[in-house]
Amino acid sequence: MKSSVIINPRYEETDQMGIIYHGNYFTWFEVARSKFFKDIGYSYRDLESENVILPVIDVGCTYIKPAHYDVDVRVETEIYLFKGVKFGLKYSVFENDTNLLLAHGYTLHGFVDKEMKPINIKKKNKKVFDIISNSFEGVK
Amino acid sequence: MKSSVIINPRYEETDQMGIIYHGNYFTWFEVARSKFFKDIGYSYRDLESENVILPVIDVGCTYIKPAHYDVDVRVETEIYLFKGVKFGLKYSVFENDTNLLLAHGYTLHGFVDKEMKPINIKKKNKKVFDIISNSFEGVK
Amino acid sequence: MKSSVIINPRYEETDQMGIIYHGNYFTWFEVARSKFFKDIGYSYRDLESENVILPVIDVGCTYIKPAHYDVDVRVETEIYLFKGVKFGLKYSVFENDTNLLLAHGYTLHGFVDKEMKPINIKKKNKKVFDIISNSFEGVK
Amino acid sequence: MKSSVIINPRYEETDQMGIIYHGNYFTWFEVARSKFFKDIGYSYRDLESENVILPVIDVGCTYIKPAHYDVDVRVETEIYLFKGVKFGLKYSVFENDTNLLLAHGYTLHGFVDKEMKPINIKKKNKKVFDIISNSFEGVK
Numbered sequence: 001m002k003s004s005v006i007i008n009p010r011y012e013e014t015d016q017m018g019i020i021y022h023g024n025y026f027t028w029f030e031v032a033r034s035k036f037f038k039d040i041g042y043s044y045r046d047l048e049s050e051n052v053i054l055p056v057i058d059v060g061c062t063y064i065k066p067a068h069y070d071v072d073v074r075v076e077t078e079i080y081l082f083k084g085v086k087f088g089l090k091y092s093v094f095e096n097d098t099n100l101l102l103a104h105g106y107t108l109h110g111f112v113d114k115e116m117k118p119i120n121i122k123k124k125n126k127k128v129f130d131i132i133s134n135s136f137e138g139v140k
Numbered sequence: 141m142k143s144s145v146i147i148n149p150r151y152e153e154t155d156q157m158g159i160i161y162h163g164n165y166f167t168w169f170e171v172a173r174s175k176f177f178k179d180i181g182y183s184y185r186d187l188e189s190e191n192v193i194l195p196v197i198d199v200g201c202t203y204i205k206p207a208h209y210d211v212d213v214r215v216e217t218e219i220y221l222f223k224g225v226k227f228g229l230k231y232s233v234f235e236n237d238t239n240l241l242l243a244h245g246y247t248l249h250g251f252v253d254k255e256m257k258p259i260n261i262k263k264k265n266k267k268v269f270d271i272i273s274n275s276f277e278g279v280k
Numbered sequence: 281m282k283s284s285v286i287i288n289p290r291y292e293e294t295d296q297m298g299i300i301y302h303g304n305y306f307t308w309f310e311v312a313r314s315k316f317f318k319d320i321g322y323s324y325r326d327l328e329s330e331n332v333i334l335p336v337i338d339v340g341c342t343y344i345k346p347a348h349y350d351v352d353v354r355v356e357t358e359i360y361l362f363k364g365v366k367f368g369l370k371y372s373v374f375e376n377d378t379n380l381l382l383a384h385g386y387t388l389h390g391f392v393d394k395e396m397k398p399i400n401i402k403k404k405n406k407k408v409f410d411i412i413s414n415s416f417e418g419v420k
Numbered sequence: 421m422k423s424s425v426i427i428n429p430r431y432e433e434t435d436q437m438g439i440i441y442h443g444n445y446f447t448w449f450e451v452a453r454s455k456f457f458k459d460i461g462y463s464y465r466d467l468e469s470e471n472v473i474l475p476v477i478d479v480g481c482t483y484i485k486p487a488h489y490d491v492d493v494r495v496e497t498e499i500y501l502f503k504g505v506k507f508g509l510k511y512s513v514f515e516n517d518t519n520l521l522l523a524h525g526y527t528l529h530g531f532v533d534k535e536m537k538p539i540n541i542k543k544k545n546k547k548v549f550d551i552i553s554n555s556f557e558g559v560k
């Protein structure tokens with residue numbers, strides 16, 4: 001399953017190069033991740049309220065073309081890894097109108113509880129495990 | 141008592157006007173506030189660990205000259221209001237080398253606990269009340 | 281004329297109080313301002329491309345209730361001041377579902393060119409002057 | 421050559437997990453990069469004023485332990501790659517007091533001019549090439 005979200009780059013996100021500051025793509029990935037969870041039927045806010053937190057273990061981003069203020073981007077998101085204690089999403093950022101690929105990246109997360117202790121999501125919350133599982137075609 | 145802190149403006153804080161984005165001054169005020177509490181002998185981190193939180197009720201900032209990437213600013217901070225349940229700081233932002241005034245502003249805070257319930261700091265934490273009180277010459 | 285925009289608070293915008301960091305409301309005001317200009321028929325991006333820039337001179341915000349991650353807010357925007365060289369907008373932030381007022385604020389802007397020299401928008405760009413003028417019922 | 425900088429994590433940088441938001445490490449890397457250039461004798465601000473810009477091509481970060489508000493971190497920076505048109509730095513983030521490694525990452529940059537056209541730094545600015553070259557012991 002692929003999730004998609006449109007983001008309108010903010011003035012605050014620009015820098016004095018006249019482009020979107022590179023670090024902000026990770027905020028966009030977070031927006032895309034939030035949308036991904038809604039699309040599979042379980043919002044990240046709901047997850048947290050059930051004491052399942054997804055801190056970031058590893059991230060990366062490759063920048064191809066700059067993004068600009070008020071020029072809509074579209075972020076497409078899908079799972080690339082899903083194991084009992086880890087969960088990875090990859091993202092492609094397109095200029096929405098032209099479909100030009102601007103950047104692509106990934107975020108790898110652990111499943112932990114509010115005390116930051118790792119949890120096995122299959123055991124801890126089978127419903128969430130099944131929902132994520134169903135949205136992923138790869139090796140689990 | 142006046143507290144002072146030097147801040148080196150970050151590239152991330154610039155925008156495509158080539159200056160520091162206006163909203164970031166409130167982060168600088170927070171850095172200055174953090175320094176202020178250390179200077180009076182009670183860090184904001186300690187305050188929070190004792191269940192005293194200072195959410196913002198009201199803020200303002202007047203911008204005179206722009207700040208720029210990697211041109212040090214100095215923020216000077218002092219109390220302008222201190223009552224049992226409220227606490228206000230005012231800030232002046234100078235270009236450090238030239239002493240040019242770039243901006244001035246204020247933040248007004250309530251004293252609350254972690255459940256966001258207002259607390260009377262004089263009753264709740266007399267030590268903190270005294271420390272803040274001693275650093276303020278105005279009407280209490 | 282009143283402009284309105286829905287914003288979905290981002291995780292990045294939260295702080296360890298578990299609420300949206302106060303400084304981020306100025307970014308939301310900017311998002312609302314961007315929408316305001318589109319609604320009156322002249323995007324801020326177009327303005328900048330015609331060498332009209334709107335740096336911030338003065339801002340303020342009053343916080344009534346906290347905003348939370350992934351709980352939509354609606355920002356309503358209208359002009360409160362419009363003179364040849366200055367331009368002010370005021371903003372009300374509501375929790376979108378409940379219509380609870382969370383905060384209200386304002387931003388005051390000058391019209392300048394890319395060299396940061398003040399311009400009289402009526403003389404410099406009559407079309408923009410008229411569009412803004414028509415969206416404002418107050419004293420000009 | 422290894423460059424080092426102390427950063428005091430800001431409240432604004434925290435999120436509702438009670439830790440520093442992962443995306444902010446790239447801002448810290450930028451602060452460390454800025455310090456790195458000063459340490460080798462050529463500030464990034466000077467570079468930009470000579471029409472040499474270093475946009476980011478690729479970044480990554482691995483998170484080991486969370487960083488917290490007002491608990492100083494130390495970022496150590498060194499070159500891992502330097503070619504005529506590309507330049508890479510790697511960063512280690514330590515909790516300053518304990519020397520605990522919190523995270524490590526890298527940023528890869530191109531040399532471009534203000535029109536975002538790639539430049540060969542050896543040809544364009546021999547002085548900068550030599551300074552960077554001298555601070556790097558690896559294969560050039």
